[in-house]
Amino acid sequence: MDTVVLAYSGGLDTSVAIKWIKEKYNLDVIALTIDLGSERNLPEIRQRALNVGAIDAKVVDGRDIFVKHFAFPALQAGAIYEKEYPLATAVGRPLIAKLLVDVAHEYGAKAVAHGCTGKGNDQVRLDVSVQALDPQLQIIAPVREWKMSRPEEIEYARQNNIPIPATVDSPYSTDVNLWGRSIEAGILEDPWVEPPAEVWLWTKSPEQSPNNPQYIEIEFEKGLPVALDGEAMDGVKLIQHLNDVAGEHGIGRIDHVENRLIGIKSREIYEAPAAVVLHQAHQALEDMTLSRDQARFKNLISSQIAEMIYNGLWFSALHQDLRAFVESSQRHVTGTVRLKFYKGTSMIVGRKSPKSLYQYELATYDKGDTFDQDASLGFIKLYGLPLRTQATIQMLGPGENYLPQLEGREE
Numbered sequence: 001m002d003t004v005v006l007a008y009s010g011g012l013d014t015s016v017a018i019k020w021i022k023e024k025y026n027l028d029v030i031a032l033t034i035d036l037g038s039e040r041n042l043p044e045i046r047q048r049a050l051n052v053g054a055i056d057a058k059v060v061d062g063r064d065i066f067v068k069h070f071a072f073p074a075l076q077a078g079a080i081y082e083k084e085y086p087l088a089t090a091v092g093r094p095l096i097a098k099l100l101v102d103v104a105h106e107y108g109a110k111a112v113a114h115g116c117t118g119k120g121n122d123q124v125r126l127d128v129s130v131q132a133l134d135p136q137l138q139i140i141a142p143v144r145e146w147k148m149s150r151p152e153e154i155e156y157a158r159q160n161n162i163p164i165p166a167t168v169d170s171p172y173s174t175d176v177n178l179w180g181r182s183i184e185a186g187i188l189e190d191p192w193v194e195p196p197a198e199v200w201l202w203t204k205s206p207e208q209s210p211n212n213p214q215y216i217e218i219e220f221e222k223g224l225p226v227a228l229d230g231e232a233m234d235g236v237k238l239i240q241h242l243n244d245v246a247g248e249h250g251i252g253r254i255d256h257v258e259n260r261l262i263g264i265k266s267r268e269i270y271e272a273p274a275a276v277v278l279h280q281a282h283q284a285l286e287d288m289t290l291s292r293d294q295a296r297f298k299n300l301i302s303s304q305i306a307e308m309i310y311n312g313l314w315f316s317a318l319h320q321d322l323r324a325f326v327e328s329s330q331r332h333v334t335g336t337v338r339l340k341f342y343k344g345t346s347m348i349v350g351r352k353s354p355k356s357l358y359q360y361e362l363a364t365y366d367k368g369d370t371f372d373q374d375a376s377l378g379f380i381k382l383y384g385l386p387l388r389t390q391a392t393i394q395m396l397g398p399g400e401n402y403l404p405q406l407e408g409r410e411e
């Protein structure tokens, strides 16, 4: 019997999918549950897959790989979609695709399957990534294909003795990994409505956060966070810790009306305390250690990479090329950033680096100033030369410059 590897979350959709795939495609299902830090009961999910009829069920702890090869590279790249969204779900999908393909090869499966709908970005990310990694594999997306309404799906589950998880009653649709959680649907579909308190699980409301500020120091080596408050930590632990501490202070809430790849605007709520704080700190360190030209150019690369990650192109050759630029740009991004958390805000209050391009002797207005102010005169003379030339020859006539005509002034 041919087999298919299904990305299995344990929810209603992917549980129903196990039965539906067997019926529709006559394929045996191997359930693959991947832990990217969502804190679910994995043995229980595994058992559920087997109960519903999967011929095998595998659980993979992908947290280390996720941080090392997906979240942190996105951090180094400064990848934030539309200036708001740190891309938690979007950086998780290529890894899920990679593990689906690996397990398919391991079992000699001819297909992979996932529970994405036909309206979102995730289907694109998974399909395109799987195609990039193994163009021969068939891809099955039951939820996109079956066209059952929610009540029909629940009825199908009942008839097939598929346990219906308690979460079906939640009006929200969520996705979680270490880099953040996303919440959509229900009342949130009205972009005018403030998110109800119940949607937030990782962050206190600023009103209820501690009344005293908390300082934290984040140490980076070559653009990678390596220690918190002087204590060395591996990436997974560091992110978990920052999610807790910054979340406690109400930091990392995002409310974003974003442009999906397939053309829909959607209102998305995110909680991403660690990602928000790490991006902020990383940026502050780059401000100290990259030249102006590097920083300006890197901005272009950052937004290009963010767009590509969002749009499912993680495994593209262009991303690989841009990644090489980012990697190179990080070689002096080493140092420590100090932040102050207070009532929903995170503020940079200090930074230091052995490779800092900030030079006190050049910046100071105090004694110890070594900057040669006379040199500025010559600089300005050359820098302004083209403007002086053009002004003299072309721009002094009426209507020739940007100056507003001052009232009461004769032409």
Ligand code: ARG
Pocket (backbone or CB within 6 Å): 087, 089, 090, 121, 122, 173, 174, 175, 182, 268
């Ligand atoms: N809008 C976000 C994105 O496209 C979050 C998607 C969440 N996915 C989900 N299956 N609930 O990355």
